[in-house]
Amino acid sequence: MTPMPPEFHDLAKRVNNWGRWGRDDQRGTLNLLTPHHVRAAAGLVRTGRTVSLSLPLSQDGPQTGIIPGRINPHRTMIMCNTPITGDTRQFCTSDDVVEMGLQAATHWDALAHVSYAGRLYNGFPASVVTSAGAAYCGVDRIGQVVGRGVLLDLPRMLGVDVLPPGYAVTAADLDAAEELARITVSTGDLVLVRTGQLRRLKAGDRDGYGAPSPGPSLGTVEWFHRRDIAAVATDNLTFEVYPGELADAPFAVHLLHLVEMGLLQGQNFDLEELSEDCADDGVYEFLLHATPLPFRHAVGAPVAPVAVK
Template sequence: MTLPDAFLDIARRVNNWGRWGPDDEIGTLNLITDEVVRAAAATVRSGRRVPLAVPLRQDGVQTGMIPGRVNPLRTMVALNLEMFGPGTIATSDDVVTLGLQAGTHWDGLTHVSHSGRIYNGRPADTVTAHSGAEFSGIEKVSSLVSRGVLLDVAAALGVDRLPGGHAVTPEDLDAAEELAGTKVRAGDIVLVRTGQIQAYLGGDKQAYAYPSPGLSIRTPEWFHARDVAAVANDTLTFEIFPPEVEDLWLPVHGLDLVEMGMLQGQNWNLEGLAAACAEAGRREFWLDATPEPFVGGAGAPVAPVAVL
């Protein structure tokens, strides 16, 4: 199946291949400069810390809809083991098996491909079964801290949670930016709140997964125009699901990750942050969201923390 012209036209407008050189592997994270980080640090006023990750647990957010993406299975492999002899210090250890995108996570730049290519024009077959991602593995994101901006689309539209069929548009992002009281600028990490995570927190992960509000195919141009470094939201699929364009699955993934080289995150719990921001009267903050450095990974868990 050939990708439709509507997708390819947007792809040409947001493409960043070669922008930071032919050897670049981190895409829009290049926009987080030392100056951006210094300015981000100035957003810390009260020191209030808000965790944004969902707990990693065996009955986590995954429903089985995505093949192989298993919730964490943790097993004890040592229980108060006196490994150096009776009466010595004892240790307890555990091991875990999980999908790297099972919980709160970043999608790496190799998470999707289209037309045989990944970010910066590299062949998609540089991702192999043996080694994973030869280029742009998630370990290349050595640090991810910047100014975070909460775009609370649900609040901007006067609801607590967007309906499942709502595709977040650039106009919605404009409204949320106005509510935030600050302009999104180069190097920012944008967090888009839909309120969808409430379904999971309320115990209904099937309703959380499907149908889901999410970002429209029109939003990558909004982020590209503002030179956003990374985007995350509070849904399982990131973009609207089922798709807004019939038979065009994961177009926003293809535009963000492949064309722009922009990380995107899913399953972020933004409910506490929304409340804290409303209380503080501002929606900008210091954000630490560095992923676990799995070598060759197409994504990784993250335990992000916002500091107001």
């Protein structure tokens, strides 16, 4: 196996959080989202206006087969106005079931989602993930995700509708997006990075939505680490810029976030309506509820995030 390049290892050492919250910790940077931060975030609610950030769960979702087995939701009816007594004049019920990839649409990646060199976050061996699921660092360890959400709207900051394919978001871009929003990203924040990529999916370009894709670069990893954020999510399929910057280290940002930092990472968040709303009222911070479905031992899970302003 080709080893990771030296520049990757140097960066990994600078952002590593192993042991920071104890040797047995499985929540990583979510430990930074304390009750104090939740109380402060609740104080951001002024109008009670809510904005959904989730994609619809349907077969028209973003999965095109580029990731084998990760299928869009397939829902079927198992009962249609079925009388439980056999008499349609009495109680009748309709019911349905769904088959889908847990990371098919808007979702969080668990810390067990990726590994390298036989390691997960905090030094847990990658072997704890088996056909039975993740014995450690699974999505069921995440718990409640409620706190101060902040939108870093990169296309609006740059004066474009969507970042170009393959655009590598830099730390300077994040600084400029902060200035546009007149906010400072700080400890325990839930950061939403808009690239505009979701517009391609909404326009029917499902293949173009996948790759090449704009997204955070390696240069943003230390930026997020310095700010001590609790979680970060993007509006694209790959999260990070794709193709990546290191040819011999694919999805390096995933590895640095999930394995080294223990930073919760989300994809396919729909930030289009939120972008318009924030531009209209000039408020880029809000209460964000984004708790994933607690599938036991899963390495990712759907979420229906809601911003409350």
